[in-house]
Amino acid sequence: MNLKNKIVISLPKVVGKGYRDFWKFKGRYRVCKGSRASKKSKTTALWFITNMMKYPGANLLVVRKVYRTLKDSCFTELQWAINRLQVQAYWEIKESPLEMTYKPTGQKIYFRGLDDPLKVTSITVKTGYLCWAWVEESYEITNESDFNMLDESIRGAIPEETGLFKQITITFNPWNEKHWLKKRFFDNPDDEVLAMTTNYMCNEWLDKSDLKVFETMKKNNPRRYQVAGLGNWGIVDGLVYENWKEQAFTLDEIKELTTISGLDYGYTNDPTAFFIGFLDEHQKKLYIWDEIYQKGMSNRKIFEEIQLAGYSKETIIADSAEPKSNDELRRYGLRIQPAVKGKDSISYGIQYIQDFEIIIHPRCVNFLTEISNYTWDKDKFGNSINQPIDDFNHLMDAMRYAVERFSRRARYSSIKGGI
Known part of the structure; x- marks a missing residue:
């Protein structure tokens, strides 16, 4: 040399x-x-x-x-x-x-x-x-x-x-x-x-455009600015989900359970978040098995990553706010269904998931980060309100989409039972 x-x-x-x-x-x-x-x-x-x-x-x-x-x-x-x-x-x-x-x-x-x-x-x-x-x-x-x-x-x-x-x-x-x-x-x-x-x-x-991102964050989301802008320690108070733990498990242990998966779209500032897990309605347990979490992903790239991970045959409940993306992913061969959403769908979805113990595989590092920082928002007086923060919510939303058919059924059953 x-x-x-x-x-x-x-x-x-x-x-x-x-x-x-x-x-x-x-x-x-x-x-x-x-x-x-x-x-x-x-x-x-x-x-x-x-x-x-x-x-x-x-x-x-x-x-x-x-x-x-x-x-x-x-x-x-x-x-x-x-x-x-x-x-x-x-x-x-x-x-x-x-x-x-x-x-x-x-x-x-x-x-x-x-x-x-x-x-x-x-x-x-x-x-x-x-x-x-x-x-x-x-x-x-x-x-x-x-x-x-x-x-x-x-x-x-x-x-x-x-x-x-x-x-x-x-x-x-x-x-x-x-x-x-x-x-x-x-x-x-x-x-x-x-x-x-x-x-x-x-x-x-x-x-200037980079700096503007932080100035906008400082104005519109001062709580996030303290951490993502200034590097200060995040203060986590009022977690949306408290009944969760990190624990390794194998497919053999949960393969008989119902497979669920969800997809939340992002691109420049937010990541695209794909989630796959297993639901045990009888034992009230939700197993978080795997994730995909990246910024800047085209729809073609989303398809390729899901296919590479081995989940292209699963039924995926995706954000209904992106109909063009859902159509394109269907053309590639994914089994995409749009989330129904509707009035109070976030609240009902959260309430349904809160009844479960959430077991998270250690490899799902982004899921662990989100769930340990996903908190209830506060009003101008610092009081918690019945609405989660619009942050650390990409995989949280994907999980909520994934259980939507179960949470809607549970909600319908409770309404019907009260008649």
Whole structure:
């Protein structure tokens, strides 16, 4: 590998401002909560590519709760960083399995999900040391013990002369102030912890239209602005659904139950949300089995993702506000039925679901985020009203569409029984 043709890059110009302490910190835990567009993930990716090329013995483990979410997040961010630093010639990138190799030295970036713990704890590097880990969207990790397992895997002595140091970088959006991350890293930090908050105002590459999104949010949805705009901890009070738990289960355990699925459309600002689950009306249990949750999906892409996941033969209850999308998906071959909706359909749907215990498979990370933040709205005096917030509701709406025929039947039966 010929390294003579060096490229001179100004890191301050490439990275931007707002992350000086983050860039220089060498303690065990580097924790950054931030709003959307705070460039925390991109800055982290730039740091790792820059410093792996600087430290010949460093190897990196990149982790999310669920492995399948890595390709469209951290893997893509690190590719972006390689391109931004103009060092594509020095990196080998593989997608199956996900892996990146710095060709001059053989250092590697490994990608793992906590849904396969053995693969996280059994990594052996060929060159140098496994000294760094990046936990992206760590809010998804609801059990602190899962993080401790990862923490313990970054172990072993590193010779002082290498200049290397062991460090875990943790990045996330702070949706819920009751999360264990707050108590562990922000309430009681020590010398081994850098706990910082960033927001969109330190991102000098946002244009006027980007900034307008946040100004509109500040005016129309001040509650969301505190978290998604300023990076402050979310205050969760008055959950719509309280009887739920995260628990792994297999198809064999629930295959005899009624399959239900729903689809809520999004595109630029909101994700398209597809939900599939199993309903046990007798035992009053609702099992959340799988999800698709992405922005910018065309109808063709929606069809392809549902087909790839193996759910193209299921009857899907979709948002009736998108008749053209429903027609197009039917032409592709999906069994789409529009939700009926109607007056008070949200309230009746919620009331029906509230009678069930909701069991959520751990891989449904977006469902877990939504249900733990889906709350009743408040009036101007701060009093809860009988209407959910218009936020964290994409999979919640998809779930409500999916059970609509059951909730309507239950409602009709109660009305008929009262006559």
